[in-house]
Amino acid sequence: MSAVRVLTGLDLPWGSPGGSVELLKDLYLDSSGPLTADAFMLVPDGPPPRTADGTRLPALLDVPGKQLSGEGFWDYVDRLTDAVTARFPHHEQDVVHLQHLAFGATPALLRGYPKQPAVGLVHGTDLLFAEEYPTQGEVLREAVAAARSLVVPTIGMADRLRCLAPVGSDRIVHIPWGVPDTLLAQPPARERRDDSELRVLYAGRLTAEKGAAELVAALSGVPGLRLSMASPVAEFRRLSAVRDLSAVRHLGWLTREELWAAFAEHDLLVMPSAKLEAFGLVAVEAQACGLPVAYQPVPGLRDALGDSALPLDLLADPRRALAELTGLRDDRDALDDLRRSGFRNAARFPLSRTARELAALSSQVR
Template sequence: MHIMIVAPEDLPIPPRRGGSVQIYSTHLCKAISQREDIQVTLVSPGVKATPSYDQTDYNHITLECSSSDQYWTRVKRLIDSLHPQVVQVENRPKQTLQLRRMYPAKAMVLNLHSLTFLGPRHITSADARRVLSSVHAVVCNSLDLAKTVRERIGLADRWQPSVIYPGVTQPFQKQGSTNIDKTPHDPFRLLFVGRVIRQKGVHIAIDAVKILQRQLPVKLTIVGRTPPWERVYRRQLVRAAANANVTFAGFLTPDRLVDMYAAHDILVCPSQKHEAFGLVNIEAMMNGLPVIASHLGGIPEAVGAEGGLLVHNFHNPSAFARAIRSLQDRQTYQQYSRSALKQAEKFTWTASASQFIELYQSALNPAQEKKHTDI
């Protein structure tokens, strides 16, 4: 079986500039390609248009393109020349619909990571319904994302996507990770990892630190890139952090980020808008960090009942401060740290890959193939 996985057109793979979808795609391909009966081709933007087999068990083709349209045109040429049996598109519904119309007999899978590209800026409601109803399979990374897509797009209850959780992204799953025995630092070290944008709630984390530091020695490290459209927000954050123990570390590559997890005590995830899953929570928990996160979207599915504390009043910095303060006792902290690791170990790329392979086999089985119209 030959599977082509098409990454989005915006960021390169390997993910030297970050990108959760890019990191996800890399490790999904690695996991699927462990099966000897499956050939995997990963297509992504990059600096050259040649296959690369370096340190991978799959064929990685990078396309150097000057525009999004050129990238997707070249993807179509690759489908014509390589003849994959299954084409899986990562988080691009509009382009998936175009490919579905061009290759109606090809098994087509749309892997949704978020709601972003189902919004009106990217695709009409009618086309969103068409692609979600016409492809052979839609994958969502959480039950919450599946439910939210159904409600927002106005799909019938019989529309049932496959829910496949992501695994822990290497190198965050270290050998011997089950032996982690963390002791909280003094001052308490908090960590935020993600894009530095308003909807991620970085301002909530800073305000929580300002509340906490009146009674508890605490410091916050903010890891992540600020996109150009959030420069004003970044300046507001810097001003808000002027009298607080806050460090802006900027973007870190995965190998440096794992060291950052090891040096901190708690991950703070104060998202203010819908999060489909929140892979960063799993990465942190795999390193023994309890998570203090918003009770929002698919985050509760990632954190579970064991991985940390979920904040229902997530617009309120005081609510985050109270949750963080509740873990300051060493014995309590270590109990949550061990539970966080236990929760993270439920998510493996081996399990994810097995579920994807079952999905591909179903899509290629004529007896199970859905009949689609109006595409």
């Protein structure tokens, strides 16, 4: 275990969907991991979801009034700062990890622990919200100025970060996110089928930047293509109000292990993200499970997937993208080639390496 005590957190309710929440669980709440950490999230609306074996619960803070901009945002940050510092004494913390360069947890940690060195972890939503909301842009610039090091999972994130805030290359550290070693060692058994249907899976949030609506439009009514969506129920309902989803099989929001099992039941994962992804962990985990991936070649995904997956431009050339998908339906050898290249790509990103490199970086900045 690391001798450095890390404090980190997300101002999201425990149980919220998203890659940053899964990363928090993997790196900071695994009792057998190399990072010694205290972590916090917000109290959920209902009872806390059960944790997987070996996963600790973070401290759940009851801090109302979360918002993204305006004077009310800074009032919320003040309340969150008070709650965090009351829960975690200053003298017990060596290093602060900022899980986003935007949102409320980052300024709360910077204000509450000004003497502790900070390491910032860059996620895609940080940069998207900093571009859209002036308040979040202010938070990002404050975080960049304060952090000793800024961890990017892909070079594409470093390039986009430099567009939003001045930062020298000497403070940017490239540490890819990682796939659980247990998954790499023992992926779920794949389902064998004899039919010619191509079972396409979308897995993730249904916010505009994820491109799910465009994917539905492209695949609607195409013979031999069946689309399933693993996504939050409320977001699926909102999308169904503006799109015909009657032919889409909705799987709900799945646990990590349930999603891995769903990977084994499908033929192709499509990542149609419209803007950027910090890394695209869900795609790499799909590859680890033997599920071929097709993706919109946006920053982050290009770095993590490259030619191990099929680039599709659903936005600029949907007709050609659809032709390539139907080609995969009819060419199982091409799917097998993508499956093999995906396995090799996923093997480059063990979670244990991510954790070790973050632990080493924390020791360096202490």
